[in-house]
Amino acid sequence: MTAQEVRAAGAYGQEPDPDVLAHNYHPLPVTIESAEGAWVTDTAGRRYLDLLAGYSALNFGHRHPQLVDAAVRQLGRVTLTSRAFDHDLLLPFAQRLSALVGPLTAGGADGTMVLPMNTGAEAVETAIKVARKWGYDVKGVEPGAATIVVGSGNFHGRTTTIVSFSDDDDARRGFDPYTPGFRTVPYGDAAALRDAIDDTTVAVLLEPVQGESGVVVPADDYWPAVRAITAEHDILLIADEIQSGLGRTGTTLASELWGVRPDLVTLGKALGGGVLPVSAVVGRRDVLGVLTPGTHGSTFGGNPLACAVALAVIDLLATDAPQAAARELGKVLHARLAALVDAGLLVRTRGVGLWAGLDLDPARGTGRDLCEALLARGVLAKDTHGSTIRLAPPLTISRADLDHGLDALTAALEELAPPAA
Incomplete structure (x- = not known):
């Protein structure tokens, strides 16, 4: 046909x-x-x-057999407790994900924290909230003034905040008023990124490889330059690895391709193995530590069924x-x-x-x-x-x-x- x-x-x-x-x-x-x-x-x-x-x-x-088996076994035990209570897989999930991804971030093996969510867009929204609060509480940015630098051609999800800094007209048009606080620079242009940073900047949010834009891979010197710029200005580097992470590029994180360790990494998609939505923000404990009870949450984030499947995903990735x-x-x-x-x-x-x-x-x-x-x-x-x-x-x-x-x-x-x- x-x-x-x-x-x-x-x-x-x-x-x-x-x-x-x-x-x-x-x-x-x-x-x-x-x-x-x-x-x-x-x-x-x-x-x-x-x-x-x-x-x-x-x-x-x-339907990878190890992932399906993990889900079926957990379905016979408990699927949801909400975060009002702990369950027996939540801490093991955080520990295993931290052990896998933590050394690839600026948190390192001993300074990493995990915040579980559900979807990729939720993970990005979480990273944005954390970066702003860190900027106010730790960096001392004037209240209400925090800005985040992003790249042109980006795709980080379709929530109202995220489409506010999208340049995809289909995703953005008709959903205003838009959330302020974002500055867009040409993706791959480190000089333009440097010029966009000022005293209000709390973070740079980028995809290591831009998936929705057509698998755009930046020049080899771009990510090291971005890491150097963010370190120089004491601002956070957030890598959106929701599409690029967990094996897709031949490495656990795409940022490994350039020897760069972001401060925060957003994960999703493959973390749930195609069985159910699982996402997380992983990175520096001193950054994620700005959140306190009541400042952020999710009823289903880190639920027992999600943790069971994600632990099986981590087992697969641990083999390389x-x-x-x-x-x-x-x-x-x-x-x-x-x-x-x-x-x-x-x-x-x-x-x-x-x-x-x-x-x-x-x-x-x-x-x-x-x-x-x-x-x-x-x-x-x-x-x-x-x-x-x-x-x-x-x-x-x-x-x-x-x-x-x-x-x-x-x-x-x-x-x-x-x-x-």
């Missing part, structure tokens, strides 16, 4: 009721019923190779097997994508580990066109802006399946090739 036939068919499987579901997404026409590993099956029984992996939430594939797979298969991915550029089928590609952004010549079609052509060949991917798509296969994907997906990509690109002049 061609991409045109996909559009004409409307959907593989169940047709959604447009009067029931809010139209805040424009999904590809496929309705998934079951999944395992790197593969999903729709309601009509057709199988697809998943090269999106839930925007990196499914780093370990669908997912990171190693991303490193090794990433070489295959990027070599084959480079060949497609050389063949004139793509304009450019970029990425790191098992993560890539692909730019299609707009004359050939949009990113959506390419994703529909892939769908017709049994492969799932997602477009982002214009003629760009992202690939983020599960880190558990086999070499054979990865090659199969890239063969389908080649065929899809050839289908979209414009007629010869």
Whole structure:
């Protein structure tokens, strides 16, 4: 089936009721019923190779047996206590996550604290609140004046505060009045970042690799320069590792790629293993320590079921097997994508580990066109802006399946090739 036939068919499987579901997404026409590993099956029984992996939430594939087993065992014990009471997995979760991520932050092995939440956007909101309170209580910024420097092209979520400093018109337009206190500078421009800092600045918030913008990897000297600037001015460096962290780039954190240790790290997506939402802010104890009872909270944050699954995720990451797979298969991915550029089928590609952004010549079609052509060949991917798509296969994907997906990509690109002049 061609991409045109996909559009004409409307959907593989169940047709959604447009009067029931809010139209805040424009999904590809496929309705998934079951999944395992790197593969999903729709309601009509057709199988697809998943090269999106839930925007990196499914780093370990669908229904990873260790994660499912952890969830099932915990379902038979207790799923929620609220933070009004402790439970037996909360402290072990914090200890294990601190041991895994703490040495990669400025908190170090012994000076790290963990604050559990649910979604990635909640983790970013938490980091913003903490940075402001630290700025007032510790740095001595004038009350109500705190500012945070962010990068252009950012994506940190879609809450009202976060879209206030987004430059994505779809995410931002119509949701004003906007929250003040943010200064946007060109991503990758350390000099512009330095110029934006003054006595009101409490933090710099950046993605080490910008996922939603099309897997934008900065120059190698950028993150070390940002770390030096923030240290010089005694302000916090917050790394949003919600998409880039937990193995995707071939390292536990993407910031490791440049030897940089942020003050705070936001984690999400893969921390819940694709089983349920789990997020956290991890970093310096003296910074997270500004929070006191009543200043921040979440009914479901750090719930027993979430902790059980996250502990199983940490077990997987502690082996370094997912990171190693991303490193090794990433070489295959990027070599084959480079060949497609050389063949004139793509304009450019970029990425790191098992993560890539692909730019299609707009004359050939949009990113959506390419994703529909892939769908017709049994492969799932997602477009982002214009003629760009992202690939983020599960880190558990086999070499054979990865090659199969890239063969389908080649065929899809050839289908979209414009007629010869």
